[in-house]
Amino acid sequence: MIAQSSKGIAVVTGASTGIGAVYADRVAKRGYDLILVARNEDRLRRLADQLANETGRTVEPFKADLGRKDDLARLETRLGDDAGIAMLVNNAGIGSVASIQQADVDEMETMIALNITALTRLTYAVAPAFVARGAGTIINISSVVGIAVEALNGVYSASKSYVLSFGHSLQKDLADKGVRIQTVLPGATATEFWDVAGYAAQKTSPATMSAADLVDAALAGLDLGELVTIPGLQDGEDWTRWEEGRRVLGPKFNHAKPSPRYQLEAASAT
Known part of the structure; x- marks a missing residue:
């Protein structure tokens, strides 16, 4: 296959399966060469070979556990050294459905390292070159539980609130x-996320979206210029109103005195 000229390199983390694998397929078909990052080397190489054969793009598998500082540092160096990188899809992450009474705190720390620290450091790794060129795309995968925070594990929800x-x-x-x-x-998306999180039944729920539909909608949102894309939200104006309300609230925090509702003046007078 003779591929069209490259639009640059797209880096996709958590790329060996699920949402990441679909992103890899879709951006390759849009004309990007790929750096695919995941822990499972066998899956990663199979996907890299498949996409290279199907699309004619150059596909580099990069085995790394982004929860490990040394692996993360290797990838940061790789990204910082390559002027051809044009897109970063920060998809790697893990989740949980366990409450604070059930979850192991060390596992929660591992989640923070992957969902927050790795995403942040990789963004910092590519941003300077993107700014210098005046071009580049960063796609960060959050979750609706970043807003509906009571739905799953609290640390997971908080990590996705951070991404937003x-x-x-x-x-x-x-x-x-x-x-x-x-x-x-x-x-909710039909991926192995639910197996790892301990609730595999969610994959077959009528309310669960396919990874293909999720990614196709997300890329359509990117084309539309959306800053925040919520594929399952049927009325986009709901988000617009919610976001407008948040921004209106912001300036109302700036007061040197506490609100009268706390009745501090009355308390001090007694």
């Missing part, structure tokens, strides 16, 4: 530099 907040900040800092930032909030 981080995306807002990146949009503020980088939008006028030519760098596109999109935050994607999947709902």
Whole structure:
């Protein structure tokens, strides 16, 4: 197969299966060469070979456990050294459905390292080159539980709230530099996430979206210029109103005195 000229290199983390594997397929078909990152080397190489054969793109498998500092550092160096990187899809992550009474705190720390620290450091690794060129795309995979925080494990929800907040900040800092930032909030999606999280039955629920539909909708949202894409939200105006309300609330925090509802003046007078 003779491939069209490359649009640059897209880096996809958590790429060996599920949402990441679909992203790899779709961005390759959009004309990007690939660096695919995952822990499972066998799956990773099979997918790399398949996509290279099907699309004619150059596909580099990069075995790494991004929860490990040494593996993460290797990938940061790889990304920082390559001027051809044009897109980063921060998809790698793990989840849990366990409550604070059931979950192991060391496992929660591992989740934070992958869902927050790795995503942040990889974003920092590519951003300087994107800003210097005035072009580049960063797609960060959050979750609807970043808003509906009571739905699953609290640390998982909080980690996805971080991704959403981080995306807002990146949009503020980088939008006028030519760098596109999109935050994607999947709902329940039929992937191995649920096996790892301990609730495999969710994969077959009527409310669970396929990974293909999720990624196709997310990329359509990117094409539309959406800063935040929530594929399962049927009325986009619901998000617009929610976000407008959040931004209206912000300036109302700036007061040097506590609210009268706390009745501090009355208490001090007695």
